Amino acid sequence: xxxxxxxxxxxxxxxxxxxxxxxxxxxxxxxxxxxxxxxxxxxxxxxxxxxxxxxxxxxxxxxxxxxxxxxxxxxxxxxxxxxxxxxxxxxxxxxxxxxxxxxxxxxxxxxxxxxxxxxxxxxxxxxxxxxxxxxxxxxxxxxxxxxxxxxxxxxxxxxxxxxxxxxxxxxxxxxxxxxxxxxxxxxxxxxxxxxxxxxxxxxxxxxxxxxxxxxxxxxxxxxxxxxxxxxxxxxxxxxxxxxxxxxxxxxxxxxxxxxxxxxxxxxxxxxxxxxxxxxxxxxxxxxxxxxxxxxxxxxxxxxxxxxxxxxxxxxxxxxxxxxxxxxxxxxxxxxxxxxx
Numbered sequence: 001x002x003x004x005x006x007x008x009x010x011x012x013x014x015x016x017x018x019x020x021x022x023x024x025x026x027x028x029x030x031x032x033x034x035x036x037x038x039x040x041x042x043x044x045x046x047x048x049x050x051x052x053x054x055x056x057x058x059x060x061x062x063x064x065x066x067x068x069x070x071x072x073x074x075x076x077x078x079x080x081x082x083x084x085x086x087x088x089x090x091x092x093x094x095x096x097x098x099x100x101x102x103x104x105x106x107x108x109x110x111x112x113x114x115x116x117x118x119x120x121x122x123x124x125x126x127x128x129x130x131x132x133x134x135x136x137x138x139x140x141x142x143x144x145x146x147x148x149x150x151x152x153x154x155x156x157x158x159x160x161x162x163x164x165x166x167x168x169x170x171x172x173x174x175x176x177x178x179x180x181x182x183x184x185x186x187x188x189x190x191x192x193x194x195x196x197x198x199x200x201x202x203x204x205x206x207x208x209x210x211x212x213x214x215x216x217x218x219x220x221x222x223x224x225x226x227x228x229x230x231x232x233x234x235x236x237x238x239x240x241x242x243x244x245x246x247x248x249x250x251x252x253x254x255x256x257x258x259x260x261x262x263x264x265x266x267x268x269x270x271x272x273x274x275x276x277x278x279x280x281x282x283x284x285x286x287x288x289x290x291x292x293x294x295x296x297x298x299x300x301x302x303x304x305x306x307x308x309x310x311x312x313x314x315x316x317x318x319x320x321x322x323x324x325x326x327x328x329x330x331x332x333x334x335x336x337x338x339x340x
Contacts, residue, residue, distance in 0.1 A: 059077075060147040061146045068187050070183055082150065087160070094150065098131060100144065103135055214288050223273070229251075233328070243311045250305045269328055290304060
C-alpha cells in the first residue's frame, strides 16, 4: 500500500477523497492557510457577513469521459457545487465557472457541455454570474476541466455540524448508491448490462429544503462523492468522535450496480455518487424526515441505513447480512480515478 509519507510525488490517490487526500490537505494546505472557516474542512465554508450567514464552496471537475450515461462534466460541475452548498443547509444562489480547454477540442462538444450546464442551472434555480476561460496546448489537457464556485444563504435556526451528532441519531441516504461511479466505469471498461447504468447526477437543494421544512434539527449532511459512503461516514465518525453502525441489508444498491461491482472487484460503499446525500437526524424525527424525502423524486428510495453509537469512537462498523460485523475503513488509495 502506497503511503504519501514515503513518496516525494503526487499520486492519483491524493485525489481519491480518502486517506491520501486527507493527509495531503492536513500536511500541506491546512498548515499554510488554517483559519476558523477552513479548519472544520467541510464541503463549504460558513461565514457571517453583516448578520447574514453565507456558505461558500469551490470544486474542480476532471471526469473522464466527459459524456456518460445520464450526464456530462457540465451538469456534474453545476450539481456538485449546488450540492456542496445544500448539504451545509444553504440555499444556493450563484455560481461561477472557470473553464480550461484543450486546443483541438471539437466546438460541438464544448457547446454540448455548456448546454448541460445551462440546463443544470435552471433545474437547481441558480445563476451562473461570472467565469473565466483558458486554453492550453494540445496534449497538455484532456479536452476540458471545469472549476465551479458557489455561494448560498443559510436561514436562521439551521446548524449543520458534526459536533451536533449524538448517540441514537439515525443515518439516512436518499436512494441507491454507486450509480455515478459505475456509469463511468462501465463506459471505460466497455461493460454491457441488460439495463444501462446511468449516473445519478442531480441537484439536491430542493430535496434538502423539503427536509428542512419538516425539521431544522438535522444534525449533519454530506454528499458522498469521491470515496463514497465510506469516506463521508469515516470523516463524520472522526470529526464527531462517535461510532457509526451501518446495517448492510438496509443500504440500497441496485442489482445492476451490485453485479458491476462484483465484475470490477469494487465495494459499492466506496463508489462515487453525484446525486446522493447522507443525513444524520434525531431518532424521534427520522420517520417524518424520511417521509418528506420519499415524496420528492430524488428521495423516493430513501432509507434509514444505520445509527450513531457511543462505541468504537472514530470508526464505522457494518453489520453484514449474515449477522457478523466488519470495519468499513476510509479508502486508502485511488479506486476510481477521474470520476468527477
